[in-house]
Amino acid sequence: MSSVSVTVAQAAQGVDMRTFLGATQIPGPVLTASGCAAAGRELDPFLDLAALGAVVTKSVQLRARSGRPTPRMAETQSGMLNSIGLQGPGIDVFLAEDLPWLADRGARAMVSIAGGAIEEYAELAARVRGAAGMVALEVNISCPNVESRGEVFACDPAAASAVLAAVRAVDPGVPIYAKLSPDVTDIVSIARACVEAGADGISAINTLLGLVIDLDTLRPMLAAVTGGLSGPAIRPVALRCVWQIHAAMPDVPILGMGGITTGADALQFILAGASAVSVGTAIFGDPNAPERIGHELAHALATKGFSRLSDAVGYAHREAGN
């Protein structure tokens, strides 16, 4: 190893990687992405869960859900399409088994909640309120509203606002992030509606709706026809969303995600305005990815002369020439 890289490695050790979810400090900026880490336990052999910023758990609903039929997944170039349908055991099992396990492990849980009606989100927030191990809520509003002809909450500022207001009313103290869909005309207006309704931060982005056709069967590959596209293929879209939200509301913390597979990818999100990042699809290819990306990000920050992560947040927005 050359003396230059030894110096960078030492500097990387010294980079202050602490950041915040709302007002809650976390030791590092790399989290898992909801739906890509289950409730953490399966990743335990591959990384130190307690060393991550937080484990963002798979969206939990009130009742057990079977999810959609198979095939549920199609690999695409630099991405994948999935339609799992939020398979999960429901909030009872989550609170009885999953969350206590994470707490025992010393891991911080950012609990993702999902529902089909505003009252369901509120009830979920009430059920998880104060639970050991829970440090923040991520409100997955990319769900159809059964009371509004299946229109997705995240696609309508009023519906998104109503969900966030209901969750905030239940738990005045917990950091709440609204997870937004990129499949909207103006993501800033949705983000603003969520923040005005009481969200502390914004998680951006969820998957993009996509389609793959199987050339053997000449039918859509997924049983559900369409699915959510994730992975590096969507990274520039995600980065653009983070950029726009940070430009409009520079004081609102953003949990950035969308195709992050390396520390260099993560650094782009930080520079665009994210104060933390989630790693999702990359876990499927490398279950150690969140830990590895944390180290790589520290190294990348040191290489660029940053001694604190917080100094790099939104740094790409400065005036040209500075």
Place this chain on the structure above:
Amino acid sequence: MSNAWGITKAIDLAEARAQMTAMTSVALPPVPPVPPVPPVLDQQRPTPVPTSPVRQWSTPVQIQAPVVAVRTVGAYREFTLHAPGVSATAEPGQFVTLGVGGATSALLLRRAFALSGVDGEAVSIVVAAHRAGTRWILERRAGDVLDLIGPLGRPFPAPPPGGAALLVAGGYGAAPFVGLAQRLTASGHAVAAVLGAASADRLFAVRDLAALTQVLAVTTEDGSAGRTGRVTDVLTELLPGASIVYACGPMPMLQAVAVLAAGSGVACQVSVEESMACGIGVCMTCVLPVRDVDGTSRFVRSCVEGPVFDASTVGFEDIGRLPVDLHGAAAMRAGR
């Protein structure tokens, strides 16, 4: 009787049956721990069953495994990798996953392979060309290093004490049966095998299994080796001597074998091959409907709850559908 494979042992089925029936166990095999029953959380509510795995077997490791040997076997290639952390704990029926395409790959998902052999610090897998990912693996040579995770999944359970085992494989589905046959033979079980494929070049492990079994039958659909036909054509003749069937191959074959085994009252364990993204239980893409002890079917992950399942619990006919009795299906029909 001999064939293109140089197999000279008797494949007279009546004699084979007699042999299997006459074989008795000389030693009791170790019995694996019984999976614990999920705790009842609340007597007032229907018992929720967690989807998280309760692993009774080895913890997987992620390693950079050098290829130590590559061997062409008919239409397939067998790769042997140096993987001491995997070989130390692997059980027959378990699998490993490989990352494909290298550091700049546009293929993000791992590929899963049943272990075809474990020898000292090495493990072997069989690779067939499917799409770009497996083609990339097929281009690897000795000295190349692969990102490997394993051992993964539920291994084959032991047969009933003293029982004769019948192994049924379609194509490279024979891969996990060499290790299983070794173990069964070592513990005194009589073993028979039926290996089928579309053509002779798609058979696997015929020689190895010939040396490990009392009876070996080969079928090919084009008649290029063994009997012309499918494994199921031979199965009915061998089932009466067996106390357990182990099957590995394409899903329609597994379903057909399961039906025949059930019809003969013979226990049957199937190793399924479902499309997986992660192989470790986080992505939820590899599910299939499996009936619980209480009769409820649930979507369970073939990577962590399988790939080996008791065939009588698998809802083969419901794969690709939401059966009415499926746990949690009501929530899907509530408008979402």
